Amino acid sequence: MKYTLHQLQVFSKVVQAQSITKAAEELFLTQPGVSIQLKNFQDQFDIPLTEVIGRQLYVTDFGKEIAELAQQILNQVEEIDYRTSAFKGRLYGRLKMAVVSTGKYVMPYFLSAFINENPSIELTMDVTNRAAVIKALENNEADFGLVSVLPDKLKIEEELLLENKLFLVGDAESKLEVPAKNIQLLEQLPMIYREEGSATRMVMEKFLEKKKIHLKKRLELTSNEAVKQAVIAGLGYSVMPLIGIRNEVQDGDLKIIPVADFPIRSRWRLIWLKNKKLPPVASAYLEHVRQHKAAIIEKHFSWIETV
Missing domain, CATH: 3.40.190.10 (Periplasmic binding protein-like II)
Incomplete structure (x- = not known):
């Protein structure tokens, strides 16, 4: 067998990405180029490394074993490069x-x-x-x-x-006042959430569960930037990490709403x-x-x- 380091790199990336297209993007190669290298590598084995069902590429059990060995080889090559540079x-x-x-x-x-x-x-x-x-x-x-x-x-x-601090925030025009900083007021607000699995949402929900507070979810968005823009536009309120809203608070586009037990800390x-x-x-x-x-x-x- 005469597989090359390049073929090992391509195969390893295809296995990681589970996609020829994604592997090509990450390797800065063309999709046909990756396909050719994958075929040339496969031709050196009698047992399939991958299989395509529908449009989805799957790695066989044998392919997974070869991918693990390939990664070990690539790691050793990287170690050689490292030691050479370290010597210099x-x-x-x-x-x-x-x-x-x-x-x-x-x-x-x-x-x-x-x-x-x-x-x-x-x-x-x-x-x-x-x-x-x-x-x-x-x-x-x-x-x-x-x-x-x-x-x-x-x-x-x-x-x-x-430290990570999370605050309740509203838009610049918000007239919301929280009597005695009453945290129960949150149940009356239209809230903008991050998506399921987001760390910001997990911290927020754990805090609210502890306080036995149930919010009204108006929107669910998949990025901090999207939530930020929705709040600035006046679509609702949100609990957001301070690290991502510093400039908007300083510029007056967002307003931190004082509430008891805030900020939430992680x-x-x-x-x-x-x-x-x-x-x-x-x-x-x-x-x-x-x-x-x-x-x-x-x-x-x-x-x-x-x-």
Whole structure:
């Protein structure tokens, strides 16, 4: 057999993406190019690696075993590249992150110095929902995830980063007044929710369940930005993380409504699989975070404590 590293990379990505089209996009290749490489790789085996049912591509049990071995080979090649660069005094490799959507206001500040100091590192950061972050960790597609709500079943390690505050917010024209900051008033408000599985929604619902409060859901939207714009437009109220609305509050587009027991508090956490052997780049990054997070928080996020 004479399969190439390129074929191993293509096959591994197809297995991860469960799609030739998505694999081509992530590899910056054409779909026909990926299909040809996949066929050339398959031709070297008597047993099918994949099968197509309808329009859906499925990986066979044999294919999954080959994909696991292929990834081990690719990891070893990356280790060779790393050691070569390390011998030259440089840190080399790929750092893979999966970040919940609101985390895009947090994660860049914990990455910028590390990436700038190590120009040979390639960063991939998928900004998505919480469920996809957990799945990326489970499938070993990401070294780290950034979440504010820990997964229930996945065994993980964590590094606490900073506090996450959630407030009740309305549009600039809102005349809402909460007598004695009465939290029960929330039951009368038209509320805009994030989608099921969103960390913001999970924190909010856990808080409301504890307080025995039942809200009226007017809208359900799939991103923090969409919720923000809906509130600004006057479509209703929402519970939103402060980290994502700072500018809108300062500019007067959004108004924080004072309510008893608010803000709701959680913590931003960097998480990774328990017992996972982190690649050298990921280990170096974790050490960087531990050494510098206090300074990063002081420089970029000290304003959170003043609200």
